[in-house]
Amino acid sequence: MQTPSVNDIYTWLEAVKDPEIPVLSLVDLGVITDVSVVNGAVKITMTPTFVGCPALEFMKNEVIEVLKKHHIEQFNVEVNFKTPWTSDRISARGRAALKKYGLAPPPARQVFTDLEILEHAPCPRCNGTKTEIKNPFGPTLCRSIHYCHDCKEAFEQFKPL
Amino acid sequence: MNNLALKELLYKIADDQLILGHRNSEWTGFGPLLEEDIAFSSMAQDKIGQSQALYTLLHQLGEQQPDTLAFMRNANQFHNCILVELPNGEYDFSLIRHFLFDTAEAMRFELLSSSSYQPLAELARKVRSELRYHTLHANIWMKQLGSATEESIQRLQRSLEFALPYALGMFEKSPYESDLIAQGIFEGEEALAVRWKKKVEDILQQTSLHLPEWKILTPVLGGRVGDHSEHLQPLLDEMSEVFKIDPQAEW
Numbered sequence: 001m002q003t004p005s006v007n008d009i010y011t012w013l014e015a016v017k018d019p020e021i022p023v024l025s026l027v028d029l030g031v032i033t034d035v036s037v038v039n040g041a042v043k044i045t046m047t048p049t050f051v052g053c054p055a056l057e058f059m060k061n062e063v064i065e066v067l068k069k070h071h072i073e074q075f076n077v078e079v080n081f082k083t084p085w086t087s088d089r090i091s092a093r094g095r096a097a098l099k100k101y102g103l104a105p106p107p108a109r110q111v112f113t114d115l116e117i118l119e120h121a122p123c124p125r126c127n128g129t130k131t132e133i134k135n136p137f138g139p140t141l142c143r144s145i146h147y148c149h150d151c152k153e154a155f156e157q158f159k160p161l
Numbered sequence: 162m163n164n165l166a167l168k169e170l171l172y173k174i175a176d177d178q179l180i181l182g183h184r185n186s187e188w189t190g191f192g193p194l195l196e197e198d199i200a201f202s203s204m205a206q207d208k209i210g211q212s213q214a215l216y217t218l219l220h221q222l223g224e225q226q227p228d229t230l231a232f233m234r235n236a237n238q239f240h241n242c243i244l245v246e247l248p249n250g251e252y253d254f255s256l257i258r259h260f261l262f263d264t265a266e267a268m269r270f271e272l273l274s275s276s277s278y279q280p281l282a283e284l285a286r287k288v289r290s291e292l293r294y295h296t297l298h299a300n301i302w303m304k305q306l307g308s309a310t311e312e313s314i315q316r317l318q319r320s321l322e323f324a325l326p327y328a329l330g331m332f333e334k335s336p337y338e339s340d341l342i343a344q345g346i347f348e349g350e351e352a353l354a355v356r357w358k359k360k361v362e363d364i365l366q367q368t369s370l371h372l373p374e375w376k377i378l379t380p381v382l383g384g385r386v387g388d389h390s391e392h393l394q395p396l397l398d399e400m401s402e403v404f405k406i407d408p409q410a411e412w
Contacts, residue, residue, distance in 0.1 A: 050291055051284070052210015081214075081283040086290070135196040136294050137203035145196075161290050 003040045004070065010035060012070055013044075016062045019055050020140050023097045026059060030089025033082070041074035042067060047085045049161070050141040087160045099124045103143070104157035121157045123148035131155075163344060166337030167278060168222060169240070170347055173335070173385055174269065175215035176241035179231055180393070181262060182208030183400050184249055193252045201255070204295055211288050218280055228408075232401035236394040237387040244327040246384070246393040253316035254324065256306070260299040260364070261328040265357045267292040272353060277345035300364055307368025314369050321370060329354075329380035 004012075010027055013035075018024045026032050026046075034045035044063060048056045060077055067075045087106035090098070095105035104124045118133050121144075128150025135145040136159070143156045185205035192198025216227035224230060244262060249255045270292060273285035306313040332354040341347045358375060365372045383389065403410055 047287075050207065050210065051214050051287055052207045054206070054210075081280075081287045084283070084287040084290075135199060136298055137196075137200040139199075141203055141206055145199075159294070 003037060006035050006037055009042060012066050016066055019058050023101045024094050028091045028094030031085055042072050044077045046079050047081055047083060049085050053141060098158055104155060106158045106160040109160055118144060121146050123151060124155055125153060126151040163340045164222060166340040167346055168219060169335050169337055170341060171215055171219050173240040175212045176239045177245050178208040179212035180241045181245040182212060183396060187249055200298055207291055214284055232404040236389050236397055240385050242331045242384040243381055243390050244330060246390060246396060248392055254320040256302055257317060257320040257324045260303050261324055263295040263299050264360050265331050267296045268356050269353055272348045276347060303364055304367050307370045318370055326378050327381045329378055330382050330384055333382045333385040
């Protein structure tokens, strides 16, 4: 078969979603840190959002499945921390998808100096700012729990990291 | 680079994270309120994941597989400080330990992020940002409960006095201390302890808790050389039960 380009591979990877947030692709989440094609061999480097993320193995297998589906025989999917994941790696499209899904996107990292910024995360449903943090830890390692006094609903935020 | 020195360093940090991770997980379902249940469970997941990453670095240096390292060693082969293996006790002790340990751990990874051993520096840059949430959590509760009611202050004060000698055991020196410093792998326990004391003083000053003078405290040592309390082996037996019955089990 024809050798795929790096762009082709990124396009294929759009189909692989975060298992906990099915609207967000691994590319938009920012966990794919490098893709290269050398003499037909595909090399993909990934990094976890949190070191202890239990979904990483699952995501890695999904990436391998996608490569196999496109008949790639020579591939290497590696996990390392050379380019560490930060919440700033989530793409603009990813941030919009999070908000639509009901998860507040993380604020930019440079404004995250202490808990203040987590204190009043804007509500992803009503955009209200009369909110408070209930817990810096949530249902997954990457989410915190908040409450909106405007629409009187609890919501979660993707944590800045 | 002195591999023995590096391995000893990695083992003690990994073992600290694994054992305290396991203790934190014992709060799952038992937290004094739901938020704390979730917080300790999340910190458990972080710490156990971080220990796995550190055991992976050891495996790359020729040691056994991460799961084998975590589940197949006996207590005397573990290098964690005794502080982390102590039973959870009441919430006040768990909170004090969380504060004293994570303050040091966050600083340790801060120092390691400029380690001359690149794989460790890369991992440390990642872990230090995660630990911010752990220290934020500890500091909030220390400040709140450390100045709340007579009972909360009294309980925390008692646990603080009990935990401090064990906490000083975190900085038990390695036989390779000077190698680690000379080779730029790690700035050393002494440098870490100085920074830690300053931070602990700073937070406690914002509470009604009283910090005893450092010089009257005697550190509880031994953990780093495998000389543990009676509490570690039962923890290991429970943690490794499934793995020992069926090493291939997936769950």
